[in-house]
Amino acid sequence: MEPAERAGGGESRDPGGRPEPGPRGFVPQKEIVYNKLLPYAERLDAESDLLLAQIKCNLGRAVQLQELWPGGLFWTRKLSTYIRLYGRKFSKKDHVLFIKLLYELVSIPKLEISMMQGFARLLINLLKKKELLSRDDLELPWRPLYDMVERILYSKTEHLGLNWFPNSVENILKTLVKSCRPYFPADATSEMLEEWRPLMCPFDVTMQKAITYFEIFLPTSLPPELHHKGFKLWFDELIGLWVSVQNLPQWEGQLVNLFARLATDNIGYIDWDPYVPKIFTRILRSLNLPVGSSQVLVPRFLTNAYDIGHAVIWITAMMGGPSKLVQKHLAGLFNSISSFYHPSNNGRWLNKLMKLLQRLPNSVVRRLHRERYKKPSWLTPVPDSHKLTDQDVTDFVQCIIQPVLLAMFSKTGSLEAAQALQNLALMRPELVIPPVLERTYPALETLTEPHQLTATLSCVIGVARSLVSGGRWFPEGPTHMLPLLMRALPGVDPNDFSKCMITFQFIATFSTLVPLVDCSSVLQERNDLTEVERELCSATAELEDFVLQFMDRCFGLIESSTLEQTREETETEKMTHLESLVELGLSSTFSTILTQCSKEIFMVALQKVFNFSTSHIFETRVAGRMVADMCRAAVKCCPEESLKLFVPHCCSVITQLTMNDDVLNDEELDKELLWNLQLLSEITRVDGRKLLLYREQLVKILQRTLHLTCKQGYTLSCNLLHHLLRSTTLIYPTEYCSVPGGFDKPPSEYFPIKDWGKPGDLWNLGIQWHVPSSEEVSFAFYLLDSFLQPELIKLQHCGDGKLEMSRDDILQSLTIVHNCLIGSGNLLPPLKGEPVTNLVSSMVSLEETKLYTGLEYGISKYFKQNPFPSPNIDHILDNSEDDTKSLFLIIKIIGDLLQFQGSHKHEFDSRWKSFNLVKKSMENRLHGKKQHIRALLIDRVMLQHELRTLTVEGCEYKKIHQDMIRDLLRLSTSSYSQVRNKAQQTFFAALGAYNFCCRDIIPLVLEFLRPDRQDVTQQQFKGALYCLLGNHSGVCLANLHDWDCIVQTWPAIVSSGLSQAMSLEKPSIVRLFDDLAEKIHRQYETIGLDFTIPKSCVAIAELLQQSKNPSINQILLSPEKIKEGLKRQQEKNADAVRNYENLVDALLDGVEQRNLPWKFEHIGIGLLSLLLRDDRVLPLRAIRFFVENLNHDAIVVRKMAISAVAGILKQLKRTHKKLTINPCEISGYPKPTQIIAGDRPDNHWLHYDSKTIPRTKKEWESSCFVEKTHWGYYTWPKNMVVYAGVEEQPKLGRSREDMTEAEQIIFDHFSDPKFVEQLITFLSLEDRKGKDKFNPRRFCLFKGIFRNFDDAFLPVLKPHLERLVADSHESTQRCVAEIIAGLIRGSKHWTFEKVEKLWELLCPLLRTALSNITVETYNDWGACIATSCESRDPRKLHWLFELLLESPLSGEGGSFVDACRLYVLQGGLAQQEWRVPELLHRLLKYLEPKLTQVYKNVRERIGSVLTYIFMIDVSLPNTAPTTSPHVPEFTARILEKLKPLMDVDEEIQNHVMEENGIGEEDERTQGIKLLKTILKWLMASAGRSFSTAVTEQLQLLPLFFKIAPVENDNSYDELKRDAKLCLSLMSQGLLYPHQVPLVLQVLKQTARSSSWHARYTVLTYLQTMVFYNLFIFLNNEDAVKDIRWLVISLLEDEQLEVREMAATTLSGLLQCNFLTMDSPMQIHFEQLCKTKLPKKRKRDPGSVGDTIPSAELVKRHAGVLGLGACVLSSPYDVPTWMPQLLMNLSAHLNDPQPIEMTVKKTLSNFRRTHHDNWQEHKQQFTDDQLLVLTDLLVSPCYYA
DSSP states (O other), X not given: OOHHHHGGGOBOOOTTSSOOOOTTOOOOSEEBGGGGGSTTGGGHHHHHHHHHHHHHHHHHHHHHTTOIIIIIHHHHHHHHHHXXXXXXXXXXXHHHHHHHHHHHHHTOTTOOHHHHHHHHHHHHHHHSOGGGSOTTTOOOOSHHHHHHHHHHHTOSSGGGTSOOOOTTHHHHHHHHHHHHGGGSOTTHHHHHHHHHGGGOOTTSHHHHHHHHHHHHHOOOOOOGGGGGGTGGGTHHHHHXXXXXXXXXXXXXXXXXXHHHHHHHHTTTTSOOXXXXXXXXXXXXXXXXXXXXXXXXOOHHHHHTOOOHHHHHHHHHHHOOTTTOHHHHHHHHHHHHHGGGGSTTOOSTTHHHHHHHHHHHHHHHHHHHHHHHTSOOOSSOOOOGGGSOOHHHHHHHHHHHHHHHHHHTTOTTOSHHHHHHHXXXXXXXXXXXXXXXXXXXXXXXXXXXXXXXXXXXXXXXXXHHHHHHXXXXXXXXXXXXXXHHHHHHGGGOOTTOHHHHHHHHHHHHHHHHHSOBOOOTTHHHHOOOOOHHHHHHHHHGGGHHHHHHHHHHHHHHHHHHTOOHHHHHHHTOOSOOHHHHHHHHHHHHHHHHHHHTBOHHHHHHHHHHHHHHHHHSOOOTTTHHHHHHHHHHHHHHHSHHHHHHHHHHHHHHHHHHHTSSGGGGGOSSOOHHHHHHHHHHHHHTSSOHHHHGGGHHHHHHHHHHHTTOSSHHHHHHHHHHXXXXXXXXXXXXXXXXXXXXXXXXXXXXXXXGGGGXXXXXXXXXXXXXXXXXXXXXXXXXXXXXXXXXXHHHHHHHHXXXXXXXXXXXXXXXXXXXXXXXXXXXXXXXXXOOOOBOOSSSOOSSOOOOOOOOOSOOOTTOSOOOOOSSOTHHHHHHHHHOTTOHHHHHHHHHHHHHHHHOSSSOHHHHHHHHHHHHHHHHHHOOTTTOTTOOOHHHHHHHHHHHHHHHHHOOOSBOOBHHHHHHHHHHHHHHXXXXXXXXXXXXXXXXXXXXXXXXXXXXXXXXXHHTTOXXXXXXXXXXXXXXXXXXXXXSSSOOGGGOSSHHHHHHHHHHHHHGGGOTTOOTXXXXXXXXXXXXXXXXXXXXXXXXXXXXXXXXXXXXXXXXXXXXXXXXXXXXOOHHHHHHHHHHHHHHHHHHHHHHHHHHHXXXXXXXXXXXXXXXXXXXXXXXXXXXXXXXXXXXXHHHHHHHGGGOSSHHHHHHHHHHHHHHHHHHOOOOOEEEEOHHHHHTSOOOSSOOBSSOGGGGGGSOOTTTOOOSHHHHHHOOOOOOTTTTTSOOOSSEEEEOOGXXXXXXXXXXXXXXXXXXXXXXXXXXXXXXXXXXXHHTSOSSTTTOOOOHHHHHHHHHHHHHSTTTTHHHHHHHHHHHHHOOOHHHHHHHHHHHHHHHHHGGGOOHHHHHHHHHHHHHHHHHHHHTOOTTTHHHHHHHHHHHHTTOOGGGGHHHHHHHHSOTTOOSSHHHHHHHHHHHHHHHHHHHGGGOHHHHHHHHHHHGGGGGOOOHHHHHHHHHHHHHHHTTOOOOTTBOOOSSOOHXXXXXXXXXXXXXXXXXXXXXXXXXXXXXXXXXXXXXXHHHHHHHHHHHHHHHHHHHSSSOOHHHXXXXXXXXXXXXXXXXXXXXXXXXXXXXXXXXXXHTSOOOGGGHHHHHHHHHHHHTOSOHHHHHHHHHHHHHHHHHTHHHHHTOHHHHHHHHHHHHHHTTOSSHHHHHHHHHHHHHHHHTTSSOOOHHHHHHHHHHHTOOOOOOOOOOTTSOOOOSOOHHHHHHHHHHHHHHHHHHTOTTOOOTTHHHHHHHHHTTTTSXXXXXHHHHHHHHHHHHHHSTTHHHHHTTSOHHHHHHHHHHHSOOOTTO
């Protein structure tokens, strides 16, 4: 989370409504409320007013003076910090001004991208709380944002490397649009539709773009009176589109996101009912759940599925209202998928299901909050008729609770379930908590299933707050708490880590919520208690017991972790990771319990801890830390009583043990002494005031122990010093009790049970702060005088050489200094000194902001005179560089001197994180309004205080800082890698804090890389490189976004290759350079050259600077000043350009140095290629360099050069003139009145028409060519632009003299036959065998060359092309394909003569190429032709199309060449989409007779081509019927030919040999061949087309049912496999409601078929089809009846397999609640079961058995199968009807086969699925039934 976002969280008004504008003269918009609770709150208003006034004044000045950098950026950064510290504490007028100014700044077109992102982030933050500004206060235009998104996200030059955008830019822009959306003007919607409707051509990528734009831009929160200008303009059109698309193109998901937003913003204003079944069907399909046995998923369904988050929002917004339809469907949805939640199921779909569960309750709670508790704002409220009623909420909770309870034990963990339960319990605790508890009690008892315990406990933690507070819905809730706590105690178990942690969390959660006070005495005093309260009172008598038992458990845990012998021997300093987590859990839980205890319980606990800690001696690493933590927790809660016990005891032990002076010099100290020191150092972390009583004793101890020889000893003593200083000098709250004032009142006045689960009251928090008193401060200074001063003097002398000190002494001194420093960091004033000047010039003041953090520095004697004399570092580095431990400490000391103010950043971040986690796990989202528990609120206020101490942005950079950072640099380049590493981390942190210090440091770092220095060691070299590289979060010196810095660093990196310290033998150095290059490439963003600020911006800046309240008196800018600013800004632009050119020069100099290792040459060229830009042509020298490097020896360099030259050619492109036309005049038809897409009379002239294609110069020049394929399909753009005629375009066929110098360089090289020959040779080499593809970069290179120089180089290239085409090698073919594609696309603006000549050359080449095509190259040719046809008017390419259509299937080159030709042709036609109907008709006419092709590869290709031919025939709303081929007519012709197959009854065998038999085959064989091709077509179109032509395909279904095999066997021939696959794909298709009866008609007809294969397949088809269209079927009662009849009648089929399949289908339909288990059905089956079987006849010994089963047996079997299906339809529970059914079934165990088999299978399945929870399920049966069941399920002896 960005810090800027997080502090914005805590904002709220005073409870009394809006404050009056007091003497300050303005009403703040919304300030951070926690500031008012700080101990120094009264000083903050003045401080914030001054800061705000400075920001307004200086930001206004900076913009007026045209100074974007440094002034503008500096003060906008200050504004973000201001928001982080005070919230939006400015008047509405200022708020609007800030937004307008930043909006203008963000939309400056040439703005450097990193500045744009900075401004955008701040603007998002200013717009974040939209309730603060209504549409009347603010209106923002939408076009500037659109231009920005278009320029950046759809950049035309980014792919050529002319623009480098960071990865984050897309999210930032989308968020920015989202934040500005509510303020778009009322007419924006119609303007947007006008702008983007023309892009809506479903066959084109522009469709995706249009929908993306709609999704992010369309405003949906207009007030109801403006709805006619808002969504009503587009709703019907887009929802119509969504409903009619069947195959999930990518943009369908984006439409869902748009509808979800629309629904949420306009609850109650849109009637969704007509769409509800369709919406739920699609959401269900989007979960991609597996159905049936052999299912093939269309891959597109996985990638383009809906985002569950948005689907959930949509569902939530549609709930409620009069019709209740959504709730009904939602219940249906969960019924149909609930069995997927059972823990035994797992798959890739599980994550989606879990997300659905977690998000839905969250979303409903948010909606309830909005409707019932949120403060009304200008946003449209939900009308009363559509608010959620209590009944709605209950229904919702009931429908979702079952799946949630199943998901508790899911394989992915119980987190999602716990979050869902937390939100559900807020709404209906009485429905949610009891079932959770039912699962928790048994889990607490079981020892064998620990995972069950962790899952249930984490869920109970989620509902803890609802449980404890009880409330009107669930008053008996609190009575469960004590039993739960007592039973959870055994979880504190040293052997099971995760159980231990969750138990700690569980106990801590409950004890935070509940005061642990024994109230049993109240029962005697009061008689006005309710039943529950009486019960609770008597139960609280157990609390003391609980606390003591918990402590015993903890002591057990500690004793088990004491591994004395091993610890001492191995000398491990650290605890293991797990131990430290347990330590944390233990100490925080214990301290929570003690905080919440009453005085009596506390005293007992204290005595117990004291006895435990003083009667044992612990080793100090693990057990000691845990015990000390427990003691510290006790002392923190009640300092006076506890210190009385502990301090005297510890002091006396220590004094006794150190009486003897020999101890002071012992290397190993007595364990008892160490343990007591440790204990003492921990218990002094308490309220400083209480420590003052013991100061003499403590100082004595320090004097005895600070100078012990034993390192462990003096470290503990230093800790004591550190904690004493911290306790007396910091500001912190001293108690975190859940009720202000604690629980120590007599029960008659105060009744604690009322406070169970009560939130803290933000307005009466009553925080007890510790603010250092003067006594404490003077004690702290006394400590510093006595202990710090002597050490500093010693070190000073040692550094000067006056005093010899051993290493250990130095280390000891440094340890003392460091502990003093971090103990009293906030007492010491900031470092004084002269600022470092001349780093950067600015006309605005760049002063630093001082925040008051509660202390005056008046009394300080220490003006941090650099307390750490630098000579000392020199002394150590010169004399004993290997004394790494002292160096580590020195680094820490410097770091803390630079940045430490009482707390560390990383500690703050982790506390912030844990605060947010706790807040999430306990928050009440329903009521909102910060109803957190008191301890959390206090924590948040404390974090606010720490945030203030840590805010060090834009500090002035003074000489003293400079010295320290230089010392750090020196340490960062020293000999020992660990020292370097630590120093570098501190170095990076320091660089981030001071303004512009990087500019000062870079030259010093680069010194180490200079090639002419002889004295640099390898370590220094590596250190310097690491300093340039930076760490992952901070600054990267090598890549600051600033010309002045890059000009120095980049050339230095390249030249460092010549430094003698550089060796490529060392892998670490090679890796460093790789990382550097990689990081620069990853992080580089194009740096601006133009810093102009437009006039509109300056005008707003003036207003901002003049704005009053608050303001500082500063005179307005004089015109001279403004002139000077303008002049400076122009100089800055010129500087930037000069720097840019110098950098290019310097890099070229670097790369061209002799003996530069190749690695550095490559790095240099890589850096050069980053410097291409779209607003400035590369300098000539670099152009020459890149063009020459097209023929470099190294392939890496050639690749970079190809990209670079393609970019350069784009820079040199001459602009082509365009003019506006009126399409209606050309067509002679008027513009259509309403929207009709597709082929209309007014866009007919865009089609390809062989009669009118331009074949002469005159026709060519009079034609109006429209290159982009999508124009005119949906609607015409408002301003239709095409290219002007030839004479107005730039001149073609220029001579060398007419060209610019840059063009001449390229011209000279490409006219040189030798150069071209070499280039072609290189391009036709293969790079990675078998992996190479058609390369778009090379294509761009050639396209650019032919575009800029028209046909100048054709003569040189022609012989090469002819040679390459004839060579069938893969790489040569690819090379020629790339050139030809470049030629065709590059000839866009050539004159007719040139184009005609070109095609005369190309046609023979292409013919040759197509006849030589091979397996390896057909992809490349396909890509070549597709690329050539992309975005080109088909009438310009008529030569190509006529060539391709000549004879795609000649059969001469064999089947393979035919298939390839089709592939290539398909590539070209697909790009042309709807504009070539004539060609598609010609192709279809040509292919139809050839559909009976024998060869498989040709068949597949024809299938694919057919898909593209019919793709244009779509049934989208308001679309005219197309002039391209239609599916229905085609299908009718096909069916005619398949007649012979339809009529026969027997099975169709594939008896066609795979070679063309001589003579005429019979119709049937022809039919089978045709069928194979048709199958290929249907399979190909399943995933690609937009809508499936169901009506036509239905007529083929009976045929497929007949062919499809039943078993899963891959040895089947192609025909059967395809038929099966095709059925699988068709059954998953989405049906329109009107198609349902048609499909059922066909299924019913097939169910009567004579082939049992067909009957069997009908059932499998039915399963998938019903599940994938569930709600559409459910919405149609007749359909449900039909299906029910169909399945039940097939249960009585004569074929056994069909019967069994029918039973499976039935149980599936029952399970997803499509059919219900009602009594007619049950009676029907029971009747069937009672069918009498005929008596067995004695058989003649000779006669064969009767194979056909008798009708009676079939009926009886049907009944048994039906009952079995009912049993299996509820695999995870036992409904009331189940026991009786099982009894009925068991009666048939001795029937003849196959009945007996069925009964056995059913029973064993029942046993398998109910085995897990048998204890629960047993309750449903009577004893007699259980006896029978046990008999059945325990299998009898096999041989009996």
